[in-house]
Amino acid sequence: MLDDLLQRIWAQLAIPVGPVRNPFRLMQLATLDAHGWPDARTVVLRSVDAGAGALYFYVDKRSAKCAQVSAEPRVALTALSPCGVLQVRLQGLAKLVDDAEQLQRCWCAARDKTQALFRHGAVPGQVIDSSESARATTADGFEHFAMMRIEATALEWLDLAQPVQQRARFERRQGDWQAAWLAP
Numbered sequence: 001m002l003d004d005l006l007q008r009i010w011a012q013l014a015i016p017v018g019p020v021r022n023p024f025r026l027m028q029l030a031t032l033d034a035h036g037w038p039d040a041r042t043v044v045l046r047s048v049d050a051g052a053g054a055l056y057f058y059v060d061k062r063s064a065k066c067a068q069v070s071a072e073p074r075v076a077l078t079a080l081s082p083c084g085v086l087q088v089r090l091q092g093l094a095k096l097v098d099d100a101e102q103l104q105r106c107w108c109a110a111r112d113k114t115q116a117l118f119r120h121g122a123v124p125g126q127v128i129d130s131s132e133s134a135r136a137t138t139a140d141g142f143e144h145f146a147m148m149r150i151e152a153t154a155l156e157w158l159d160l161a162q163p164v165q166q167r168a169r170f171e172r173r174q175g176d177w178q179a180a181w182l183a184p
């Protein structure tokens with residue numbers, strides 16, 4: 001039963017952008033900043049490689065989170081389904097994708113709206129004169145485009161919709177997931 005549950009979780013995480021809604025599209029990514037403070041922000045889950053236990057996100061390579069994961073790759077992710085009763089939590093190791101072909105492919109496949117996010121001239125988080133000045137753009141955002149790959153080392157599931165709340169933890173050891181039910 002835990003194996004089925006794990007498969008169902010990855011199947012939901014893998015739902016691509018389209019008519020079927022991925023309940024975990026928006027995730028909160030937590031990193032550690034240079035002073036050891038947790039730093040959390042919302043990111044869009046772009047794709048997964050369920051076999052490798054990996055999740056992919058588009059990020060601006062100038063943003064704080066990129067420097068943070070270079071210094072400390074251990075990160076946490078959490079997401080809540082829109083119905084508010086399913087929670088997924090992950091711990092994993094983050095790194096920026098360095099495969100130039102994969103980056104180019106994803107950039108070309110990205111919608112214009114997504115590409116536009118990378119055309120801001122100012123470095124994300126930089127102090128600017130007014131919010132209006134963030135409109136200044138560069139011609140092509142590809143030079144700022146990066147993909148973050150997070151390889152999950154642990155995954156937790158909480159389902160509050162069940163008559164008895166279900167909490168399960170999966171830990172990845174040598175490529176295999178070890179599963180256990182936990183007290184909610």
Ligand SMILES: Cc1cc2nc3c(=O)[nH]c(=O)nc-3n(C[C@H](O)[C@H](O)[C@H](O)COP(=O)(O)O)c2cc1C
Nearest residue numbers: 041042043044057058059060063064065066124125
């Ligand atoms: C709904 C929503 C989705 C977002 N998706 C992303 C995303 O996919 N990638 C990203 O880098 N930032 C995304 N952001 C912005 C981040 O939350 C964050 O403000 C930004 O990346 C700067 O983070 P940092 O300075 O901690 O690196 C999103 C914000 C919101 C509200």
